[in-house]
Amino acid sequence: MAFISSGYNPDKPMENRITDIGPQKYDLFYPPVIAKNKGKWLYHEIIKPGVLVHVAESGDECYTVRVGGARLMTASHIREICEIADKHCDGHLRFTTRNNIEFMV
Numbered sequence: 001m002a003f004i005s006s007g008y009n010p011d012k013p014m015e016n017r018i019t020d021i022g023p024q025k026y027d028l029f030y031p032p033v034i035a036k037n038k039g040k041w042l043y044h045e046i047i048k049p050g051v052l053v054h055v056a057e058s059g060d061e062c063y064t065v066r067v068g069g070a071r072l073m074t075a076s077h078i079r080e081i082c083e084i085a086d087k088h089c090d091g092h093l094r095f096t097t098r099n100n101i102e103f104m105v
Helices: 032-036 075-088
Strands: 041-048 051-056 061-067 093-095 101-104
Antiparallel strands (some): 041 051
Protein backbone atom coordinates (compact mmCIF):
# COMPACT_ATOMS: atom_id res chain seq x y z
CA MET A 1 0.00 0.00 0.00
CA ALA A 2 3.00 2.28 0.31
CA PHE A 3 3.19 2.47 -3.46
CA ILE A 4 -0.39 3.71 -3.78
CA SER A 5 0.18 6.53 -1.29
CA SER A 6 3.18 7.66 -3.33
CA GLY A 7 1.08 8.01 -6.48
CA TYR A 8 1.95 4.67 -8.08
CA ASN A 9 -0.76 3.38 -10.40
CA PRO A 10 -0.53 -0.42 -10.88
CA ASP A 11 -2.67 -0.19 -14.03
CA LYS A 12 -0.14 2.18 -15.65
CA PRO A 13 3.25 1.27 -14.14
CA MET A 14 5.28 3.50 -16.51
CA GLU A 15 3.24 6.66 -15.89
CA ASN A 16 5.36 9.47 -14.33
CA ARG A 17 8.26 7.07 -13.92
CA ILE A 18 11.62 8.54 -12.99
CA THR A 19 14.49 6.12 -13.36
CA ASP A 20 17.92 6.29 -11.80
CA ILE A 21 19.34 3.29 -13.60
CA GLY A 22 22.71 4.17 -15.10
CA PRO A 23 24.41 7.53 -15.55
CA GLN A 24 22.75 10.55 -17.08
CA LYS A 25 23.50 11.34 -20.71
CA TYR A 26 27.00 12.77 -20.96
CA ASP A 27 26.18 15.70 -23.25
CA LEU A 28 23.98 17.28 -20.57
CA PHE A 29 27.18 18.29 -18.80
CA TYR A 30 29.05 19.97 -21.67
CA PRO A 31 30.27 23.51 -21.09
CA PRO A 32 28.05 25.94 -23.06
CA VAL A 33 30.71 26.76 -25.67
CA ILE A 34 31.27 23.07 -26.40
CA ALA A 35 27.55 22.25 -26.54
CA LYS A 36 27.01 25.17 -28.93
CA ASN A 37 29.84 24.17 -31.28
CA LYS A 38 29.74 20.38 -31.14
CA GLY A 39 30.95 19.03 -34.47
CA LYS A 40 31.78 22.53 -35.76
CA TRP A 41 35.40 22.90 -34.68
CA LEU A 42 37.83 24.16 -37.30
CA TYR A 43 41.15 23.45 -35.62
CA HIS A 44 43.10 23.42 -32.40
CA GLU A 45 46.55 24.73 -31.56
CA ILE A 46 48.95 23.72 -28.84
CA ILE A 47 49.99 27.09 -27.40
CA LYS A 48 52.50 25.49 -25.05
CA PRO A 49 52.68 22.05 -23.45
CA GLY A 50 49.41 21.41 -21.66
CA VAL A 51 47.60 24.48 -23.03
CA LEU A 52 45.41 24.16 -26.11
CA VAL A 53 43.01 26.48 -27.88
CA HIS A 54 40.11 25.08 -29.90
CA VAL A 55 38.55 27.38 -32.51
CA ALA A 56 35.04 26.85 -33.90
CA GLU A 57 33.50 27.92 -37.20
CA SER A 58 31.58 30.62 -35.33
CA GLY A 59 34.82 32.12 -34.01
CA ASP A 60 34.27 30.86 -30.47
CA GLU A 61 37.40 29.76 -28.65
CA CYS A 62 37.77 27.26 -25.85
CA TYR A 63 41.06 27.02 -23.99
CA THR A 64 41.94 23.70 -22.40
CA VAL A 65 44.55 23.35 -19.66
CA ARG A 66 45.71 19.79 -19.14
CA VAL A 67 47.22 18.76 -15.83
CA GLY A 68 48.53 15.46 -14.59
CA GLY A 69 46.44 13.37 -12.29
CA ALA A 70 46.98 10.23 -10.28
CA ARG A 71 45.27 6.93 -10.86
CA LEU A 72 44.08 6.94 -7.26
CA MET A 73 42.90 10.22 -5.74
CA THR A 74 41.57 11.02 -2.31
CA ALA A 75 38.27 12.77 -1.81
CA SER A 76 40.07 15.86 -0.49
CA HIS A 77 42.25 15.98 -3.63
CA ILE A 78 39.17 15.79 -5.87
CA ARG A 79 37.55 18.56 -3.81
CA GLU A 80 40.63 20.74 -4.42
CA ILE A 81 40.39 20.04 -8.16
CA CYS A 82 36.69 20.96 -8.10
CA GLU A 83 37.46 24.20 -6.22
CA ILE A 84 39.93 25.16 -8.95
CA ALA A 85 37.31 24.39 -11.61
CA ASP A 86 34.67 26.41 -9.76
CA LYS A 87 37.00 29.38 -9.36
CA HIS A 88 38.46 29.54 -12.87
CA CYS A 89 36.30 27.44 -15.24
CA ASP A 90 32.67 27.90 -14.16
CA GLY A 91 32.89 24.40 -12.69
CA HIS A 92 33.74 22.66 -15.98
CA LEU A 93 36.43 20.01 -16.07
CA ARG A 94 36.87 16.58 -17.50
CA PHE A 95 38.88 13.52 -16.65
CA THR A 96 40.71 11.90 -19.55
CA THR A 97 40.95 8.17 -20.13
CA ARG A 98 44.44 8.27 -18.61
CA ASN A 99 43.20 9.89 -15.38
CA ASN A 100 44.48 13.36 -16.18
CA ILE A 101 42.38 16.48 -15.75
CA GLU A 102 41.41 19.04 -18.38
CA PHE A 103 40.13 22.41 -17.25
CA MET A 104 38.05 24.05 -19.99
CA VAL A 105 38.19 27.83 -19.85
